[in-house]
Amino acid sequence: xxxxxxxxxxxxxxxxxxxxxxxxxxxxxxxxxxxxxxxxxxxxxxxxxxxxxxxxxxxxxxxxxxxxxxxxxxxxxxxxxxxxxxxxxxxxxxxxxxxxxxxxxxxxxxxxxxxxxxxxxxxxxxxxxxxxxxxxxxxxxxxxxxxxxxxxxxxxxxxxxxxxxxxxxxxxxxxxxxxxxxxxxxxxxxxxxxxxxxxxxxxxxxxxxxxxxxxxxxxxxxxxxxxxxxxxxxxxxxxxxxxxxxxxxxxxxxxxxxxxxxxxxxxxxxxxxxxxxxxxxxxxxxxxxxxxxxxxxxxxxxxxxxxxxxxxxxxxxxxxxx
Ligand SMILES: [Zn+2]
Numbered sequence: 133x134x135x136x137x138x139x140x141x142x143x144x145x146x147x148x149x150x151x152x153x154x155x156x157x158x159x160x161x162x163x164x165x166x167x168x169x170x171x172x173x174x175x176x177x178x179x180x181x182x183x184x185x186x187x188x189x190x191x192x193x194x195x196x197x198x199x200x201x202x203x204x205x206x207x208x209x210x211x212x213x214x215x216x217x218x219x220x221x222x223x224x225x226x227x228x229x230x231x232x233x234x235x236x237x238x239x240x241x242x243x244x245x246x247x248x249x250x251x252x253x254x255x256x257x258x259x260x261x262x263x264x265x266x267x268x269x270x271x272x273x274x275x276x277x278x279x280x281x282x283x284x285x286x287x288x289x290x291x292x293x294x295x296x297x298x299x300x301x302x303x304x305x306x307x308x309x310x311x312x313x314x315x316x317x318x319x320x321x322x323x324x325x326x327x328x329x330x331x332x333x334x335x336x337x338x339x340x341x342x343x344x345x346x347x348x349x350x351x352x353x354x355x356x357x358x359x360x361x362x363x364x365x366x367x368x369x370x371x372x373x374x375x376x377x378x379x380x381x382x383x384x385x386x387x388x389x390x391x392x393x394x395x396x397x398x399x400x401x402x403x404x405x406x407x408x409x410x411x412x413x414x415x416x417x418x419x420x421x422x423x424x425x426x427x428x429x430x431x432x433x434x435x436x437x438x439x440x441x442x443x444x445x446x447x448x449x450x451x452x453x454x
Pocket of ligand 1: 308310409452453
């Protein structure tokens with residue numbers, strides 16, 4: 133509340149000054165309080181048993197039962213400073229400058245012999261590329277991220293239609309636009325899973341993106357939140373055995389978003405790590421850039437995933453967008 137002294141000073145300096153101070157106070161309030169990433173509902177997950185690095189690493193290199201298909205839904209270009217921390221000394225040494233960074237937006241199809249067909253992330257719907265505003269992408273997001281720069285290879289609509297089986301669920305790495313951008317093509321009632329805090333995380337920037345995320349999730353069931361427990365070894369922030377049979381593992385990799393989740397899929401030809409956006413500068417150990425909410429934590433998550441991959445050199449690594 134303003135004090136009597138403050139009100140007197142504002143009155144003396146005139147209505148414009150008072151209005152400007154009011155606006156500044158309002159913006160400061162919004163910056164402090166922020167708003168949630170989404171107003172979409174969230175419930176505890178019906179899948180996933182808390183496990184450990186020791187358990188996953190004991191079985192990781194054995195052939196597994198899940199057939200994996202990598203689908204490049206869309207090529208796109210986004211600001212390089214958003215995806216790579218250009219202030220990292222290794223990025224500076226490489227001479228990286230800001231500008232358009234070409235990226236791909238993926239979906240991954242997982243076919244489990246008894247549990248069914250699942251997606252990791254969702255690709256992009258045709259409507260989002262042809263008519264972003266009509267698809268629910270808000271004005272700020274359209275201005276900042278230029279969905280018109282997307283070049284579609286296979287839409288989420290086409291992908292879902294050709295799966296040949298009902299979709300049993302979608303495992304999201306996180307709830308950013310380019311990972312939920314295929315959700316309008318996913319049949320209503322399909323189970324949707326993501327890490328803790330993905331809908332409830334509060335930030336100033338969510339004021340501009342919440343409406344878009346809500347629109348893309350509209351009509352879907354509440355997001356089922358992975359119930360991680362601390363990894364006893366401390367090598368990761370948390371590990372879940374998704375189906376309880378050791379075939380698919382969720383690994384908490386916070387930083388880019390609080391519940392960012394990487395997945396390890398055991399396929400007949402060996403393990404595959406889907407990093408999500410926990411990794412951008414994988415080979416040069418450079419953490420993500422300004423699109424990440426907590427860069428110090430993303431440094432730790434990237435290091436943890438790189439160490440896991442180094443201990444299991446047979447593991448194939450797929451990055452979020454490269
Ligand atoms: Zn992304």
